[in-house]
Amino acid sequence: MELFLGLAIILSIVSIIIIYNGIIRRFNSVEEAWSNVISLERQKNKILPELEKLVNQYQDYESGVMTQITELRSALDKLSSNKVDTKSLETAHTKSAQMMKGINALVENYPELKASESYTQLMREITEQNENIGAGLRIFNGNAKDFNDGIQVFPNSLVNGLLNKKEKIAPFSDSEAESGFEYKPNF
Amino acid sequence: MASHNEKLKNLLVEVSNQVELAHSEDELLSCIDTLEASNLEIKFENKNSIIYAIVFATLGLISLFFYSSGYYVRSYLPFNHDTYLLAAIASGVAALIALAIIQFRKNQINAISNLIFTKDIYADNELSPIKVNAKSYARELGESFGEFHRGNHSREIRSLVEGKHTGEEHTFTYRYYQFHYVNKVTYYETTSDGNGGTRRVRRTRYDHYDRYGMLIDFQLAKSLEIVKSRGKKMYDERYKVASNNFNKQFKVYCNDPMDAARFLKPVIVLELESLASALRTLNLEFSDSGQLCVSFHDSNVLKSNRQFGINQLAEFKQEISGFTDLPKLKLLTESLHKLFKYSDNNFKD
Numbered sequence: 166m167e168l169f170l171g172l173a174i175i176l177s178i179v180s181i182i183i184i185y186n187g188i189i190r191r192f193n194s195v196e197e198a199w200s201n202v203i204s205l206e207r208q209k210n211k212i213l214p215e216l217e218k219l220v221n222q223y224q225d226y227e228s229g230v231m232t233q234i235t236e237l238r239s240a241l242d243k244l245s246s247n248k249v250d251t252k253s254l255e256t257a258h259t260k261s262a263q264m265m266k267g268i269n270a271l272v273e274n275y276p277e278l279k280a281s282e283s284y285t286q287l288m289r290e291i292t293e294q295n296e297n298i299g300a301g302l303r304i305f306n307g308n309a310k311d312f313n314d315g316i317q318v319f320p321n322s323l324v325n326g327l328l329n330k331k332e333k334i335a336p337f338s339d340s341e342a343e344s345g346f347e348y349k350p351n352f
Numbered sequence: 353m354a355s356h357n358e359k360l361k362n363l364l365v366e367v368s369n370q371v372e373l374a375h376s377e378d379e380l381l382s383c384i385d386t387l388e389a390s391n392l393e394i395k396f397e398n399k400n401s402i403i404y405a406i407v408f409a410t411l412g413l414i415s416l417f418f419y420s421s422g423y424y425v426r427s428y429l430p431f432n433h434d435t436y437l438l439a440a441i442a443s444g445v446a447a448l449i450a451l452a453i454i455q456f457r458k459n460q461i462n463a464i465s466n467l468i469f470t471k472d473i474y475a476d477n478e479l480s481p482i483k484v485n486a487k488s489y490a491r492e493l494g495e496s497f498g499e500f501h502r503g504n505h506s507r508e509i510r511s512l513v514e515g516k517h518t519g520e521e522h523t524f525t526y527r528y529y530q531f532h533y534v535n536k537v538t539y540y541e542t543t544s545d546g547n548g549g550t551r552r553v554r555r556t557r558y559d560h561y562d563r564y565g566m567l568i569d570f571q572l573a574k575s576l577e578i579v580k581s582r583g584k585k586m587y588d589e590r591y592k593v594a595s596n597n598f599n600k601q602f603k604v605y606c607n608d609p610m611d612a613a614r615f616l617k618p619v620i621v622l623e624l625e626s627l628a629s630a631l632r633t634l635n636l637e638f639s640d641s642g643q644l645c646v647s648f649h650d651s652n653v654l655k656s657n658r659q660f661g662i663n664q665l666a667e668f669k670q671e672i673s674g675f676t677d678l679p680k681l682k683l684l685t686e687s688l689h690k691l692f693k694y695s696d697n698n699f700k701d
Contacts, residue, residue: 198595205618293619293693297618298618299618300618300621304597307595308594311596
């Protein structure tokens with residue numbers, strides 16, 4: 166009897182450790198996916214010098230775009246992959262959208278710019294970057310779902326309530342993705 | 353005068369040779385025209401064979417009945433008891449031969465239909481078969497890819513087909529292969545020794561397997577394995593991506609995790625997750641020299657369902673005239689195109 170009781174206690178402790186570590190692992194993977202999204206956003210820094218070079222030719226007429234590029238660079242500098250700061254990310258995304266609007270207006274006025282190889286290359290790079298950010302967010306959503314399932318099912322919910330004390334992470338909806346980073350993860 | 357079957361047999365041999373030499377759709381259609389021009393019904397006359405099969409099967413059953421009958425019946429029979437057994441066996445074999453002839457004739461028609469259809473698929477999808485030394489080519493591929501180390505008895509490339517994919521941004525040629533390998537398994541079985549005891553007998557079994565895949569030049573990633581089940585360990589370093597789903601499906605091994613991280617961008621991760629749901633046991637191996645081998649278990653990438661055959665000439669001709677799509681090939685090549693697209697440098701001249 167005592168042996169069975171002892172075995173049951175050991176089994177329970179091992180199960181609790183496994184569940185506890187599982188929740189931590191899934192939470193870390195959500196954080197990793199989120200920090201990937203941030204680093205993808207920061208990769209926009211790579212294309213800014215090229216954009217500047219391109220826009221520089223029209224600086225006399227379109228200095229507004231140069232200001233927008235500078236503002237975006239400053240917003241990207243404020244992003245930190247170590248700290249979840251959705252406010253900064255939101256600002257960076259807004260600046261990015263404003264800059265794209267400025268560039269679109271510029272190419273409408275200068276068709277030779279639209280036809281240039283540099284512009285095509287830059288737009289391809291920006292499109293791929295945005296596709297990667299979209300894919301990064303889908304991965305984040307997948308991991309968030311895994312995490313949420315992992316803290317809601319029994320007996321994980323019990324272990325989480327007593328030990329991990331983690332809250333459910335709201336997934337990023339598509340409409341939010343389309344309208345920019347209005348989403349605020351609650352971790 | 354030659355019988356219908358004789359004429360049809362000669363016609364099929366002639367058309368079969370014509371199909372062997374055909375490469376384009378027009379040449380394949382002219383093979384069908386040859387069949388049409390003969391005015392023969394593309395169907396063997398099997399009436400005699402069916403009669404023989406029925407007669408011999410009946411004789412066999414009667415002989416078997418007499419053989420298994422009791423002493424009382426047997427005493428009235430004119431022949432020796434064992435003669436009936438021999439008669440039953442002989443009649444059975446004769447009936448089976450008659451049925452085999454019918455089946456053989458049917459297969460002959462199907463084989464030509466299949467050959468025309470396969471060649472048409474190749475023509476439609478601009479694929480051309482390549483002849484290689486089956487064993488030495490598998491050995492050569494084994495120097496770069498762990499995939500070709502499967503099987504402890506024999507390995508060979510059973511078929512190789514070359515194709516070209518022209519995408520929006522990249523064009524690449526690929527080689528689609530069928531890899532056949534054999535595992536020799538030695539095991540012991542306990543059997544009766546005939547004296548009421550048992551003995552252990554050493555037996556050998558040969559398990560045959562096939563895997564399929566595609567080889568392409570891919571200089572944008574090197575020394576990397578993204579595998580569900582790898583043939584042989586080529587690289588030691590483990591790498592994990594941020595996606596839980598991807599990590600559940602694949603294991604990533606590489607020389608340098610930085611290279612793996614650079615290649616496995618989120619869009620590529622999602623693309624491979626999606627490709628893995630379409631192809632069973634998907635592996636991607638990037639060799640040191642910039643070759644990519646995508647391997648999987650699915651045998652139907654270059655296959656499609658044939659609706660008609662040469663026994664329905666008009667319909668078959670229409671089928672051959674149309675375009676035969678290969679959805680899995682399209683999916684695979686489009687996925688590979690995405691690997692190029694998202695790995696290249698957009699600012700390169």
